Amino acid sequence: MVHRRMCKRAVVEAEELQLKALMISGHANGSAAEPTSTVRAANGTWLNHRGRPNFARIHRNLQFAIGNALNLEAAEPWQILSYNANGYYAPHYDYLDPNTKGVGIREDGNRIATVLLILQIAKKGGTTVFPNLDLNIRPKAGDVIVWINFETSGNSNARTLHAACPIKEGVKIGATLWVRSKKQELSLPCSLSEDHFLTDNFFAS
Ligand SMILES: O=C(O)CCC(=O)C(=O)O
Numbered sequence: 001m002v003h004r005r006m007c008k009r010a011v012v013e014a015e016e017l018q019l020k021a022l023m024i025s026g027h028a029n030g031s032a033a034e035p036t037s038t039v040r041a042a043n044g045t046w047l048n049h050r051g052r053p054n055f056a057r058i059h060r061n062l063q064f065a066i067g068n069a070l071n072l073e074a075a076e077p078w079q080i081l082s083y084n085a086n087g088y089y090a091p092h093y094d095y096l097d098p099n100t101k102g103v104g105i106r107e108d109g110n111r112i113a114t115v116l117l118i119l120q121i122a123k124k125g126g127t128t129v130f131p132n133l134d135l136n137i138r139p140k141a142g143d144v145i146v147w148i149n150f151e152t153s154g155n156s157n158a159r160t161l162h163a164a165c166p167i168k169e170g171v172k173i174g175a176t177l178w179v180r181s182k183k184q185e186l187s188l189p190c191s192l193s194e195d196h197f198l199t200d201n202f203f204a205s
Helices: 004-016 053-069 194-203
Strands: 043-047 078-083 088-093 111-120 128-130 135-137 144-148 162-164 167-169 172-180
Touching: 004 053, 004 111, 004 172, 053 111, 053 144, 053 172, 078 088
Parallel strands: none
Antiparallel strands: 043 078, 078 172, 088 162, 111 144, 111 172, 128 135, 128 162
16 A cells, blocks of 8 residues: 555654654553553654654555545554564554543544554564454555444444564564544544444544
8 A cells, every 4th residue: 555665765764763662552452551561572653744754755645545534634643663573562452441541532532543554574473463353464565454443333342452473583664543533523424324323422522
């Protein structure tokens, strides 16, 4: 979905940034978020959507490709992750515990969707797995995996449990946009189905 050449340039941009172990917000195995990284062995950084020229271009192109389905302006900054040998991201959910303070749920809503762009794949290992869907994805550089973390009822979707498998050789680099639910109202055309009205309730503040 994203041209290889752009990915290579984005990898150079990512490598120029200071990548270090990051705090994690989310659910590890469905429990409360853990502040340190037994959940994840990777280095990373946050980067504004237009913080580097290639990332800006990629953000624009992704918005063009996704169209009205999601407003990517409402996403958190890019989270760039680089996994070296033995790096991994243990099974977790991306949605936030609504009771967690300081993660902007009241202001921005929850993480309704995840857009994961693979910039570089490992030589061995490092696939993205969804255990509850029995899905093991071996992406190529430039592939983008998009999923919605909630059901139309507004309940979090347990099938979105996912992980990055351990790297056996090489370095994997990915860039994630966690898209918040506020400012998505115009992206979602209204339908006459009952489900949709439940969704509307979910988006109401
Ligand atoms: O790098 C991967 O395959 C998974 C990344 C991930 O779990 C996330 O960004 O939430």
